Amino acid sequence: MLYSELVGKTKKEAPKDEESINAKLLIRGGFIHKEISGAYIFLPLGLRVLNNVVRIIREEMEAIGGQEMALTALQNPESWKTTNRWADDVIDIWFKTELNSGAETGLATTHEEPLTKLLTQHISSYKDLPIYLFQFQTKFRNELRAQGGLLRTREFLMKDLYSFNKNKEDFEKYYEKAKQAYIKIWDRLGIGDQTYVTFASGGSFGKFSHEFQTVCEIGEDIIYIDKEKKIAVNKEVYNDDVLKELDLKKEDLEKVRGIEVGNIFPLGTRFSEALGLFYTDEKGNKKPVVMGSYGIGPGRVIGTIVELSHDDRGIIWPENIAPYKVSLIGIGKEIEKKVQEIYKELEGSEIEVLFDDRREVTPGQKFADADLIGIPYRVVVSEKTEDRVELKKRDKDKTELVTVKGLIKLLN
């Protein structure tokens, strides 16, 4: 990609109404743009990052048997009334609206109700189970205050997976499998070290649900982490009994702030019983399906990564999700042809490269923009580099001279 043609240029200043580091850097870098408070446009660079995050999550969901589908945003109130989640004093983040034909509707904040209802048409026997369905779908949540840039928004893409099992035992096995898949996802996204499986309230069903909390100062949650055991306890369930049950000692725990990048939640039979999702077991008995839900917000993940991985100059993307792998800069008119050739050679080798081909901009400005955008490798071509190019990793100071062949080999 030629930087001169890319829509979404860098800015010197972030908008004054943005306080979080992730919003400031993502807006300055040309990744996102605020449409209204809590709803961000993804510019081409931002969409590339988002797609990379989505791809990784999708692969791991498919690896644990998830089938992808897409539910709707517009909701039929009936199912929600049945589970008592339609009223605004029960769920206070509904966006409600009305069809021109007169009927009431609302924008899905989550999707347990429509999916459970739908599956009553598809599940009748134990032979139809288990079922694991997931989607990447836009959620709308009418938060009183959107805050923290991409961390808490009113409109956002969410991966939600739902599990449907015959019984608690099968559910628990799958729940554990999903937990492991989540751990793998954080590793692939480059935040594995800072992300803790966190015991949190299980709500009306089980004792616990599990959050995945990434340690970060801007986080809304307070958690107690055991670095050794790599688990944490959310403040909401932090008490002596729980610590004893989890075999944790107060003196081993550190109180920190965390961002909830994902959660997995046992739903039991709350929704299946309310909405009539039963199956006939091997002995002919009618039983409610045991459910679980498993969420990740890719946008929040991106915000978290930027909060954790940046310096004074800008973002430092983990390689797996960077919008491009290489940022290419030429210095001096003399090497214009040469750098063009290198650009073509890299693209020909299927290396994703952002070539800063601007003529009216100084090398210093190009370096600054490359650092702000945060692409993992910077390649500089100048007369000084002779038949080689200068290679620098975004997160290191060291530069080295390599041949183009060597570069391609290194990056492939």
Place this chain on the structure above:
Amino acid sequence: MLYSELVGKTKKEAPKDEESINAKLLIRGGFIHKEISGAYIFLPLGLRVLNNVVRIIREEMEAIGGQEMALTALQNPESWKTTNRWADDVIDIWFKTELNSGAETGLATTHEEPLTKLLTQHISSYKDLPIYLFQFQTKFRNELRAQGGLLRTREFLMKDLYSFNKNKEDFEKYYEKAKQAYIKIWDRLGIGDQTYVTFASGGSFGKFSHEFQTVCEIGEDIIYIDKEKKIAVNKEVYNDDVLKELDLKKEDLEKVRGIEVGNIFPLGTRFSEALGLFYTDEKGNKKPVVMGSYGIGPGRVIGTIVELSHDDRGIIWPENIAPYKVSLIGIGKEIEKKVQEIYKELEGSEIEVLFDDRREVTPGQKFADADLIGIPYRVVVSEKTEDRVELKKRDKDKTELVTVKGLIKLLN
């Protein structure tokens, strides 16, 4: 994929409230499910078809220089008030709602306003042009009556591309390029023969816009087609002057119904002038950017294809967008192991196969389901086929015996 595990089984009967062929067959085949009137859930099979359509459109949009991004559904009313498109008596299909913080908002029916507004931050000089941006984004349109299954819905994915040029000449060149890209898309989707470039009203700007109308009885529009010249005229602009201008003769035209599968629309400077999208040209003069918009609804395209391509037994998918390439059926317990092996061999050769592994179902029912789902190739394994398999195309009656090796070669 094992059919026994696929979520979304076939149904004998379509819901009584669905009148269109596409809704009936897509629901019966397990592709979609109606959440509310005008909003359909895409089940795994349906999402696979949708993704195939999206992939083809994306490739062609990138081929004409489009950069992908993603705008938001929630809208800031300000830009819409500026262009006088916020009021319900101007645009009567808004879904309006309110933020908990008190501010008014609405769900985007289209995206000219936010994108034009956004680009005022990115375009200042002639050097910043042209710009071509597109997205696949959910549109919400509060239609009084949703109808025709996927043909007119209240919530649907839309590909919208917007062009930003320096002047009318550059715009017109791009407009023509986009027109050609659209023609290529219909060809790749298998509806090229029935789809006509159709002259329609240009609205407040130019004389004409162009619709792409697919000839089909269920279509909402009346068009006059010239089969020889492969162009058409929408009833709304059908008059002697227009026919003369287009060099068409009444006696060559046939009056038919069409489904508008796409449209391309000159916007002139209506939005750029209203929202302040100006640039400085080579001579230092300030000028408004010349815009165009280009839409395709992938869901409507799917509905159209089903309307055109089906028989008494079910859907007949064009190969390019079929959810799977092969439907595999084994007859008899004796060959269970053999058909398993063939399944693995096909999957190993990266052929997308839906294996009907159900045991409690008769071969007749499996054949009926395969026909209903409409996968292009059906492969049957039985004792009768000996060391070969029976191959049949969905749209042909002829069967032939081929070796597994031959089959893989044919399908790859």
